[in-house]
Every structure is written in structure tokens, then in C-alpha cells.
Amino acid sequence: MRSSADFELMLRGAELRVTRPRLAVLAAVHDHPHADTDSIIGAVRRELPEVSHQAVYDVLRALTTTGLVRRIQPSGSVARYEARVGDNHHHVVCRSCGSIADVDCAVGHVPCLTASNDQGFSIDEAEVVYWGMCPACSAPS
Amino acid sequence: MRSSADFELMLRGAELRVTRPRLAVLAAVHDHPHADTDSIIGAVRRELPEVSHQAVYDVLRALTTTGLVRRIQPSGSVARYEARVGDNHHHVVCRSCGSIADVDCAVGHVPCLTASNDQGFSIDEAEVVYWGMCPACSAPS
DNA sequence: CCCTTTCCTTGAATAGTTCAAGATTGGGTT
DNA sequence: AACCCAATCTTGAACTATTCAAGGAAAGGG
Known part of the structure; x- marks a missing residue:
């Protein structure tokens, strides 16, 4: 805070x-x-x-x-x-309720991923979104 | 076709x-x-x-x-x-004109990335968006 | 060929976001 | 301390992408 x-x-x-x-x-x-x-x-x-x-x-x-x-x-x-900036962390998103949680960078560098074929683009950021179910939504009701 | x-x-x-x-x-x-x-x-x-x-x-x-x-x-x-489905490929997006191109999976498996800490989520897909400039937009005018 | 269910048309509604014009205010300058 | 001007905020309307809802059309199994 x-x-x-x-x-x-x-x-x-x-x-x-x-x-x-x-x-x-x-x-x-x-x-x-x-x-x-x-x-x-x-x-x-x-x-x-x-x-x-x-x-x-x-x-x-x-x-x-x-x-x-x-x-x-x-x-x-x-x-x-979000206020957490500059560390290129990523996010998990719940397909059911839409809730979002932080996930650390998959590799540890910024950008933490390199495109295998960049199509001639100059890439400055790799953004990753993991999709799944959050603990609450995947719990048996 | x-x-x-x-x-x-x-x-x-x-x-x-x-x-x-x-x-x-x-x-x-x-x-x-x-x-x-x-x-x-x-x-x-x-x-x-x-x-x-x-x-x-x-x-x-x-x-x-x-x-x-x-x-x-x-x-x-x-x-x-897009109609290319099932191969978990990714996309490069031009920050300037918004054009999109395909990029093959960074690693080669589906899902091709694993979250380092999944926060208890059960993850079924990792979606990657590379941001940058396309050849046309980054060319000197 | 008929019947049921799915699909399409028409028309309106909605949500999130942006645009525009004018009033207010931050903060550098006198 | 007062002034000034560009940056910022208020007010109110507009816009776009998408969805909702009700009724008519048509796919395809019997």
C-alpha cells in the first residue's frame, strides 16, 4: 500500500x-x-x-x-x-467467472518469449494469457 | 481454397x-x-x-x-x-495499423507454454500475442 | 410430404467507450 | 501574492460493436 x-x-x-x-x-x-x-x-x-x-x-x-x-x-x-508494471508478468483468466490472477513470466526475461518466425514485424512485447478454470469455479458444488 | x-x-x-x-x-x-x-x-x-x-x-x-x-x-x-484451428498458433499485432499475422507456436506443443505458478487454476490453453510494428508501418515514409 | 426444431429476419436495446464544448484548475511566471 | 495559459475536468450527447426478442422460414428426420 x-x-x-x-x-x-x-x-x-x-x-x-x-x-x-x-x-x-x-x-x-x-x-x-x-x-x-x-x-x-x-x-x-x-x-x-x-x-x-x-x-x-x-x-x-x-x-x-x-x-x-x-x-x-x-x-x-x-x-x-493493474498497477504492477514493468515486469512483463502474465495472467490466468477463468473461462467461467472471468476472474484474473497474476502469473510470473514463463521464462524470466523481458520479453520472455521469442517468436519463431516474426513475419517481418519488429516485436517489442510478448503477452501471454492462460485460459482455464479458477479454483472456485472448478470446485464441485 | x-x-x-x-x-x-x-x-x-x-x-x-x-x-x-x-x-x-x-x-x-x-x-x-x-x-x-x-x-x-x-x-x-x-x-x-x-x-x-x-x-x-x-x-x-x-x-x-x-x-x-x-x-x-x-x-x-x-x-x-480465422479458420486455422487446432494448431495453437499465435499472432503478431501491429501497434500502428492493427494488422495481424500468424506466428507458429513458440515451442511446438499444445499448450506450448506452462505457467510457472498457476494460482490453483486448471489451465487448458496458453494464448500468446506478440506486439510490434508491421513491415509497412516501420518502413521510413 | 409433413412436422418439429433450428435458424434467419427484423427491429430495438444495451454496454462500454469516445467525442465535443465549455468551465475549472495546476503550477510556472511576473 | 496575483496572473495566466495549457492541461484537466464536467456535462451531455454520440457512437459502435454486440446482443436481445419475437415472429417467419427452412433444414432434415420420420
């Missing part, structure tokens, strides 16, 4: 103005890993009830662009955000 | 009724790998002008459910479909 002062430094480090909506969104993403936009709006409004949804969308975009948060969006899901 | 008779056999093999919309969608997906729904609707209507968009959505869902086509949806993209 980080303090508001930490978030302020992170924003200044990214050359973003320090505003209350931004501090609140940053805190919400840190507190609720893999939360979708709606959940983040809810968390932010617990502290700043008047924040518009558009502001949250704008802030999330700014934070994503500067790399302070990472946006993930498995097929069939809405956009989700 | 497969014939209409092949597509008919594929549908029957999947226990789906053989209809003209389904044959046309199947042909369109085979002819236009990684096409989005709108492109597929366009391709289908070149042959069957009266097909509704809802029919195409329904058919794509049926084909995806039975495994005759595969649905892919990189972050920020609409749903796309």
Missing part, C-alpha cells in the same frame, strides 16, 4: 499534473488489481463523489500512456487495469 | 445444419484470415446480398462454439475470426 505522497511523485515523474482525480484513480488501481473501469469509478467516488466517469476514462488513458498503469483486456472482457 | 462441399462436410461433422449463410460465412473466414465481423458481413453479402448482420453474428458464434473457426480479439480491437 502506497501513500498519497508516493502517487504524487509518480505523477510528477511522468510529467503529469497532480490532481485529486488522478491521485484517487492511481490509489484505486493499486488497491484493486485487475479492476474494470466501472469498479475503479466506484472506488474513486468513495473518496471523491463528484468525479465524472469521463475524468476516470481520461486519467486511465493518461496513466496507461505514460506507463504508470497497464491496461489488459482478455477476449470478451471489458478493459481492466 | 476449399470447396462448398468441404464446408458442407465440416458443418455436418459439427452437427450443424447446412445453410447458405453458414456456407458463405465459412468460406469468407477461410478466404479472409483475421477479418473482423464487418468485413465478413461484406464478403458474405457479395454472394448472398440479403443476409442479415444478426445471422452472421449467430453463425460466427455457432462456428466458434463448435471449433470450426477461432475468435481472436487483441486488446483494443473488435472481434476477428
